[in-house]
Amino acid sequence: MKRDMEPQSSLDAWLELIRRQDMPIFDQTVQRIIALSSDDRAPMSDLADVILHDSSMTARVLKLANSILYNPSTNGINTITRAVIVLGFNAVRNICLTLTLIDTLVQGAAKERLGRELGRAMHAAVQARSLAAARGDKSPEEVFIATLLYRIGELAFWCFGGEQADRVEQLASQQGLTQEQAQERVLGFRLSQLSRQLVQEWHLSQLLQDATQYPTRQDPRIQNVMLGHQIARCAEEHGWQSDAMSKLFTKAAKLAELSPEKTKALLLQKARAAIDVATDFGAAFAAPHIPQPYPETAVPEAARSADSSAPAATASLAEASNRDPEFQAKVLRELSAVLEGSACSFNVIMELVLEGIFRGVGVDRVVFALTTPDKSVIKAKYALGADDDALSERFAFKRPSRGQDVLFQTLDHKHPYLVESTTRPADAAISERLTELTKATAFMVAPIVVENRSIGLFYADRSLTNRPLDAASFDDFKHFVHQASMGLTRASVRRHQ
Missing domain, CATH: 1.10.3210.10 (Hypothetical protein af1432)
Incomplete structure (x- = not known):
């Protein structure tokens, strides 16, 4: 130049x-x-x-x-x-x-x-x-x-x-x-x-x-x-x-x-x-x-x-917020896009549902756990929360030899539960180990059902901040888990086509 x-x-x-x-x-x-x-x-x-x-x-x-x-x-x-x-x-x-x-x-x-x-x-x-x-x-x-x-x-x-x-x-x-x-x-x-x-x-x-x-x-x-x-x-x-x-x-x-x-x-x-x-x-x-x-x-x-x-600064537990309908809608729109797409990824579906429950429903901890084919063991695969690594590693349960456990009853009956100190499923116990591990006086649990088979469950609580779980939060929780079941069912059908 x-x-x-x-x-x-x-x-x-x-x-x-x-x-x-x-x-x-x-x-x-x-x-x-x-x-x-x-x-x-x-x-x-x-x-x-x-x-x-x-x-x-x-x-x-x-x-x-x-x-x-x-x-x-x-x-x-x-x-x-x-x-x-x-x-x-x-x-x-x-x-x-x-x-x-x-x-x-x-x-x-x-x-x-x-x-x-x-x-x-x-x-x-x-x-x-x-x-x-x-x-x-x-x-x-x-x-x-x-x-x-x-x-x-x-x-x-x-x-x-x-x-x-x-x-x-x-x-x-x-x-x-x-x-x-x-x-x-x-x-x-x-x-x-x-x-x-x-x-x-x-x-x-x-x-x-x-x-x-x-x-x-x-x-x-x-x-x-x-x-x-x-x-x-x-x-x-x-x-x-x-x-x-x-x-x-x-x-x-x-x-x-x-x-x-x-x-x-x-x-x-x-x-x-x-x-x-x-x-x-x-x-x-x-x-x-x-x-x-x-x-x-x-x-x-x-x-x-x-x-x-400054608004951007947060304490370690501040990430756990109350219900956020706007964030829920955002994640649900993304889930719909994933489900309608040609590739229906298990990992993407699980991450979206976990995030929707964690931030959208507003819980302190959420766990996705899978069961073995004979449904004798439930073991965490993903977790979100302040102690997610420890929770993911220790969230593992064997089916009791006698009686019914709330986690396994969720799988067997394909039914979600909001468990509080005054209410729990009939004939279902909350194991000492679950109470010791989560220290939760109230929690939500719902099964993942794929092609009419229970393959795992979601668990969520607010025990770290001692905030109550209400009916609206439980409804939101069930909706996200249902979306996960739908997505995994669709992915399974596509694999067999």
Whole structure:
């Protein structure tokens, strides 16, 4: 490219250069993920299937899904399907896009200027996401990715710019020009124009397109994106104790509808969290460029505990909530899509039903157990809850030699039960071992029936939080178990066709 090119032709030349650099939009996995995200009818399982075909992406998505940013509770996420259900379609989509973006940048000439630019973008995105969550935004993840990619043209330029990138840097440092002025002198256009063109060409989120086109629009989501960048840039250029930053604290408090004290504590805490986020995403080279307000040994208590006032922070048992009809409907729609699809996966059905009971019905623990062919033993196969590993390992029972046990009666009679301290099935005992293992004064149990045979059961309780089980929760529980039976029956019939 020559210096005397017309600005528009120079911009077109740069667009063509980036098209040839295997930027994220041209990655096959990301292309398929973006295509799915534009289809409102696409089931979550389709997204999981795309990711599972990329083993490297699968491992990294699971690592991030279990990071403090996405999963502050102690309940591990060990499958892609569960990651999509728990974190949401948009969050997993954005994780994939971010991972691929950083992979591309790391493969380029990762110079000092790229590290600073990426560090600022990651810091801005984390700050914007935290403020979006604090004000109850419908999708903090969309705000995160829009903020991260807001300066995608700058990121691409510093990665692939070569000699022209060196010239821009020299002009800005030696002749007292701003970065924008240096860009115009060397390139004939500003990199913000390149960002706008790339965002439009790649058909990224509407929020990102609006933010690059109308950055001053008085829309809280756009202002959220812009404020994230203003905070990151001010921390870099003026520091956390500057008057300019104090004004941004006030602006952020107004946007998030938090007190000035809580807002400041939140932003200071997120500055430190941004380092971990950058490292988790594979951008460790950018982490040193994220300005920190305090040395590691001198973090104020208010900043350390800022997440306690943020909606995203949860205690280990907070994940167990009350009934959530909206989440139930979401999982049931996904189940319907899976059942109507050509492939009816046992594992996918079980994960969806477990998640629907755990989060939608709102229980503390849920177990899916299978029985042996002679129905003499019941053994857990999957479990969800704070102590899921221990429960899954120890939930194993032998049929009593005499009398009837509530678990085996559930299998034999193909009948669900809500067992409370004052009510239990006639002629059915609750074994001491079950009581010792679950410590549940009340629990729900229902059989899985496939082609008129009981193959296992679901067990659920709220014993960890001591919340009662009511008739509505029991009805929801039975409905999810019935859906599991239907799905497995359909899968069995298809296998025999």
